[in-house]
Amino acid sequence: MIQPLVPKTVPSIVSRDPVVPADSAQVSLLAERLSAWFGHFQAVRDVTLQVHRNRVTAIIGPSGCGKSTFIRCLNRMHEVIPEARVEGKVWLDGWNIYEEKVDPVEVRRRIGMVFQKANPFPTMSIYDNVCAGLRLNGVRKKSVLDAAVEESLRLAALWEEVKDNLRAFGTSLSGGQQQRLCIARALSVKPELLLMDEPCSALDPVATSKIEELIYRLKERYTVVIVTHNMQQAARASDYTGFLLMGQLIEFGPTGKIFTNPSDSRTEAYITGRFG
Amino acid sequence: MTTGAVVMAGASLGSRRVVNSVMFSLAATCALVTVSVLFFLIGYIAWHGIGALNWDFFTQLPKPVGETGGGMANAIVGTVKLLGLASLIGVPVGFFGGIYLSEFGHNRLGFWVRYAADLLNGVPSIVVGIFIYTIVILPMRQFSTMAGGLALGIMMIPIAVRSTEEFLRLVPHSIREASLALGVHEWKTIVFVVIPAAFRGLLTGILLDLARVAGETAPLLFTAFNNRVWSHGWLEPTASLPVMIFTYAIAPYDDWHRQAWAAALVLMLLVLVVNGGTRILLPRRRMRV
Numbered sequence: 001m002i003q004p005l006v007p008k009t010v011p012s013i014v015s016r017d018p019v020v021p022a023d024s025a026q027v028s029l030l031a032e033r034l035s036a037w038f039g040h041f042q043a044v045r046d047v048t049l050q051v052h053r054n055r056v057t058a059i060i061g062p063s064g065c066g067k068s069t070f071i072r073c074l075n076r077m078h079e080v081i082p083e084a085r086v087e088g089k090v091w092l093d094g095w096n097i098y099e100e101k102v103d104p105v106e107v108r109r110r111i112g113m114v115f116q117k118a119n120p121f122p123t124m125s126i127y128d129n130v131c132a133g134l135r136l137n138g139v140r141k142k143s144v145l146d147a148a149v150e151e152s153l154r155l156a157a158l159w160e161e162v163k164d165n166l167r168a169f170g171t172s173l174s175g176g177q178q179q180r181l182c183i184a185r186a187l188s189v190k191p192e193l194l195l196m197d198e199p200c201s202a203l204d205p206v207a208t209s210k211i212e213e214l215i216y217r218l219k220e221r222y223t224v225v226i227v228t229h230n231m232q233q234a235a236r237a238s239d240y241t242g243f244l245l246m247g248q249l250i251e252f253g254p255t256g257k258i259f260t261n262p263s264d265s266r267t268e269a270y271i272t273g274r275f276g
Numbered sequence: 277m278t279t280g281a282v283v284m285a286g287a288s289l290g291s292r293r294v295v296n297s298v299m300f301s302l303a304a305t306c307a308l309v310t311v312s313v314l315f316f317l318i319g320y321i322a323w324h325g326i327g328a329l330n331w332d333f334f335t336q337l338p339k340p341v342g343e344t345g346g347g348m349a350n351a352i353v354g355t356v357k358l359l360g361l362a363s364l365i366g367v368p369v370g371f372f373g374g375i376y377l378s379e380f381g382h383n384r385l386g387f388w389v390r391y392a393a394d395l396l397n398g399v400p401s402i403v404v405g406i407f408i409y410t411i412v413i414l415p416m417r418q419f420s421t422m423a424g425g426l427a428l429g430i431m432m433i434p435i436a437v438r439s440t441e442e443f444l445r446l447v448p449h450s451i452r453e454a455s456l457a458l459g460v461h462e463w464k465t466i467v468f469v470v471i472p473a474a475f476r477g478l479l480t481g482i483l484l485d486l487a488r489v490a491g492e493t494a495p496l497l498f499t500a501f502n503n504r505v506w507s508h509g510w511l512e513p514t515a516s517l518p519v520m521i522f523t524y525a526i527a528p529y530d531d532w533h534r535q536a537w538a539a540a541l542v543l544m545l546l547v548l549v550v551n552g553g554t555r556i557l558l559p560r561r562r563m564r565v
Contacts, residue, residue: 077457082382109459119450123472133458136468182454189458 028053028223029074029111029193034088036069036078043069045247046088051193051240056215056224058238058255060231062270066247067227068116071195074225075111076104092192109137112191116198118178120170120185127166129181133189148188155221156184157214176207183214187222194218196226200233212237231271235259243267318544325541328534333542338504338515344531348539350506351515354421355490355543357507358500358516361425362432362489367482369429370436377437378444379466390438397434404430405495413499419513424500428489435488439481443474476558483554487547493518517543 029051036044043066051057059067072078073086076097089096097107120129128135130152131145139145149166153159158180162173170181179199186194196215200208215237218224228234234241235255242252243264251258251267262268332347339346373393377386408427413419447470455465471478500514502523507514517539524536 075457077453080453080456105459105461107459108457113457115450115453115457117450119448119454121451121454121469121473123469123475132455132469133460136455136458136460136464185454185458 026052028093029225030091031070031074032089032091034070034073034086034090036066036073036087037085038069038081039083043247044073047244047247047249049242049249049252051223051225053223054219054221055239056219056226056237057240057242058234059225059227059242059244060229060234060270061244063229065244067229067244068197069247070244071197071225071227072113074193074195075113076107077113079104109189110191111193111195112186112189114179114183114186114194114196114199116201118175118182118202120173120178120181122169122171124170125167126162126170126173126181129170130184130188133185137189152184152188155187155214155218156180157210157217158184174207176203176210179203179207179211180214183211191222193223193225196224198227198229200228200230208233231259243270245270321537321540321544324534324537325539328538329541333535333538337506338520340504341529346535348515348517348520348535348542350503351517351520351539352542352546354500354503354507354514354516355518355546357421357510357514358424358428358496359486359490361422361510362428363482363486365426365429366432366436366485366489369433370482370485371440371478373433373437374440374444375466375471377441379462379470381441390441393434393437396430397438400494401431401492402494402497405498408495409498416511418511419499419501420511421500421507421514422510424496424514424516425510427495427499428492431489431492431495432485435485436482439485440478443477443481444470446477447473476555479554479558483551487551490547491518491543493522497522517546 027050031047031049031051034044034047034049035042045066047070049057059071061067069078074090076086078084078086086098089098091097092107092110096102097111121132124132127149130149131139134145134148139148150159150163153162158177161177162168162181170178173181179202183194183196183199200211203211212233215224215226219239226234226238238255240253241255241258243250243258243262243266245266251262251264253263258267259271262271332345333349334347334352335349336345336347337350338348373389377390380386381389404427408423408430412423412426416423451473452465452470455469456462460469496516496519500516500519502519503513503515521536521539521543524532524539527533
């Protein structure tokens with residue numbers, strides 16, 4: 001642990017005043033004073049952050065800074081872990097997903113997620129993996145499923161590689177292909193927003209660059225939030241970057257500015273590789 | 277840790293090779309002992325049982341005392357009926373109990389259910405027999421297949437619960453999260469994603485459980501009792517292979533001893549066939565996560 005870098009006061013780059021639900025033209029999602037706990041350990045501290053529509057927002061920070069926890073709060077996946085707790089609000093087009101009556105299942109249908117480690121369903125074929133979300137939500141019509149599978153696999157840049165082999169097990173693919181399969185699976189239910197939790201951390205450089213290209217193309221249709229501990233990746237792939245340290249959002253802004261002219265010394269220390 | 281470090285630092289390549297080969301042979305010997313006990317048992321029973329095994333054994337009722345020949349058709353059917361009834365009780369209770377423990381049992385109730393299952397697993401089988409004798413046989417004044425099946429069913433529950441729980445827990449959390457993140461309800465995730473991923477394990481656990489109670493004799497002595505003729509329906513005493521083996525093995529007639537060996541062989545084959553057959557029939561699924 002680097003002692004001098006521990007924030008003593010809460011730095012605020014975003015207004016602490018109650019935030020009005022987002023301006024829907026540009027802002028797709030807004031986390032407002034979000035805090036998250038595992039039991040008594042607070043992993044995310046009072047984070048307020050805007051996610052811009054059809055843009056890629058990267059969350060960077062050293063290991064254990066709470067970036068994965070933060071992104072998991074955005075589609076109510078944090079609470080899946082026993083003893084986990086969230087406070088604060090997350091606005092999706094003016095709708096607070098943490099309101100009492102909201103069904104987390106509904107939230108997750110609108111906000112998809114791709115995980116750090118590719119996790120295709122082990123008992124399912126490539127085809128079944130991609131359409132699992134639709135099938136398990138009641139879509140039965142074969143023509144609809146066929147179309148969704150092809151469209152999702154094309155979007156995930158995997159179609160050409162697997163189109164003759166859709167009946168093979170999803171787990172028979174290579175690591176990079178499995179991760180693109182998982183992206184296709186997440187896209188098949190047509191979410192409004194795609195959260196990616198270090199999607200390339202288990203992949204080699206070739207597979208990584210494929211996923212990055214994919215992210216770049218995805219923003220034409222989707223809003224993407226990506227967690228990464230790879231700063232080059234954040235610099236290459238994102239439009240906005242937020243820097244988290246020990247659960248606090250230290251700085252947030254356009255990626256170009258964060259990487260060339262950060263306003264906080266801790267951000268500068270991190271991106272120049274002095275710690276992390 | 278310290279010892280290991282000292283050995284590493286102080287040992288020459290030669291002595292490390294010696295330690296390696298000693299440890300390897302030790303492990304291999306233990307593995308061999310385990311397997312050879314099983315094969316010796318199967319071989320010994322087959323050697324003694326095969327001679328008395330004939331068509332009559334499967335089709336005839338036991339002959340009256342003093343006459344040679346006859347078979348154990350009623351005991352074979354009795355065992356199948358008892359195991360069927362036991363499965364009807366033990367499998368659903370164990371299966372759903374295991375799902376509860378694995379998916380929702382991270383609480384005080386889960387702790388107590390787990391504890392109770394482990395205690396029940398430790399209860400001697402004869403105690404289960406006496407328990408059923410007291411609450412079913414005494415009021416009904418009648419030994420019955422139903423009571424026997426009930427006793428065996430109770431014996432199946434703890435292992436079914438714990439093996440189901442363990443195999444469901446082996447399914448990686450990431451798989452469940454993948455499904456939940458698609459906006460799939462938790463129950464659908466369990467039914468269509470988690471259980472299929474663990475299916476072979478779940479089945480293996482249930483079959484081993486069934487194999488275990490198939491050989492139980494003690495709980496049947498007080499419940500299903502025995503019968504030298506056909507048992508009709510569920511409310512009459514019935515013969516079963518384990519009880520027949522017990523009865524015939526301690527009787528003073530050579531012919532009965534031969535038939536006891538044959539019954540042991542049939543019981544063993546029944547378990548092996550059910551176990552092996554199901555595994556062969558089910559497609560092997562890839563489980564690389």
